[in-house]
Amino acid sequence: MSLWPIVESQYGIKIRSTTQVKDVYKVETDHATYCLKSYDFPEEEVRFITRVLSCLDEHQFTQSQKVLPAIDERAYITHEGAYYTLTNWVHGQQPKFARTSDIRRGISTLAKFHLLATGFPALEAPESRIRYSRLPGEFSDYKSLLLPHRSTGHLVELCDEALELLQQPEVLETIQQEQLNSSFIHGDYNYPNLVKDKKNTIHLIDFENTSMHVRAKDLAHILHRNSLWNAEGMLRLIEYYMRYRSMNTSELHLLLALLTAPYHVVRNIRIGGFRSAKPIIPSKDQLRKYRRELRALL
CATH class of the missing domain: 3.30.200.20 (Phosphorylase Kinase; domain 1)
Known part of the structure; x- marks a missing residue:
């Protein structure tokens, strides 16, 4: 039928x-x-x-x-x-994050979503969607993808740094607190899954990647996708996010770990192979500058 x-x-x-x-x-x-x-x-x-x-x-x-x-x-x-x-059906169009007004709307909407993205009935979440403890494994997988390529040694070191940051007591405490809060995330928060209506309100669609996870994961995702290796741009957007949802020092340590990991390069390798990722691999000098400026987050 x-x-x-x-x-x-x-x-x-x-x-x-x-x-x-x-x-x-x-x-x-x-x-x-x-x-x-x-x-x-x-x-x-x-x-x-x-x-x-x-x-x-x-x-x-x-x-x-x-x-x-x-x-x-x-x-x-x-x-x-x-x-x-x-x-x-949400009527509208995809926001254009190259525009300051749209990326700000996207960031403020994310913060407002995160304010409410807690308190999910924990017993109703399948084990496959409970992912608070998966970050070390994710970063280790990044290393495995980067190791075969001679030009990505400095990014492998970045993965090691991110793994060390995850082991900080304040980061472990934040991850545990997110689990106690039953926090959840969208899982793929970026313009393809957002719709801007005629009133310029941003709507979230397509929750197929949602999971029980740390909310900083959503924020790191949109920052990696739209301010790649631009720490100053990231910090401005984080400051804007915090106008709507504050983050304590421990949460910022966790966010630093997520922003340290070379997510976007790995994403491109997975989607289109190393040739696709090559144009966005930073030089060692560019990476040093990024890491130095990103530390201002703390």
């Missing part, structure tokens, strides 16, 4: 048209526009993703998608072995 009659019967809607947009479907009815997304994750992880969105809704966060329950109140449906969620 086709997917669309299943969607109509399970949700009690009458579909007027459907359009595929990247990996989701835009579903038009006479009364509303929805986003239908499929997942190939285990069911417990799909349930977790929908529960994160429900948690944000319960916290009255208005800038993430809302899950439309099926007629039987389930947060997702199944069809031919796949799981599907139906959420509201």
Whole structure:
């Protein structure tokens, strides 16, 4: 049986048209526009993703998608072995983080999201999505990817420095506190997963990478992606973030560890191989300057 009659019967809607947009479907009815997304994750992880969105809704966060329950109140449906969620369609366009106004909106929205991204019912999170203790393994994986390349020795040293920073008592304390707070993150917070509406409000979409993790991970991700090897630019954005959500000294030590790790180079190697990463590998002088200026974070 086709997917669309299943969607109509399970949700009690009458579909007027459907359009595929990247990996989701835009579903038009006479009364509303929805986003239908499929997942190939285990069911417990799909349930977790929908529960994160429900948690944000319960916290009255208005800038993430809302899950439309099926007629039987389930947060997702199944069809031919796949799981599907139906959420509201967010109208707008991707923000352009090359613009100061848009990157600031993105940073302030992240801070406001993080203020509410705690208190998730810990027993409802599958073990595969509890990732507080995974940072050392992530940084070690970075080393493994960089070691085969002769021009990345200084980045391997950067991984070692990041691993040492993770072992600082204040960093370990922060990670433990984030777990006690049941903090969670978006997991891929950057312009492809953000939509700016006509009122210039930023909305978060696509929570498929959400997990129980330290909130500094989201912040480090957007800083690596948009201020690469530019410590002064990072510090300005961190200061702007802290206008909306303060961070204590221990949290800043953790953020320093995350910003020290050469995430963006590793990301490019994974996506397009070493040739893709080569243009963004810093020189040793550039890296020394970055590390020196980044220390001002503390």
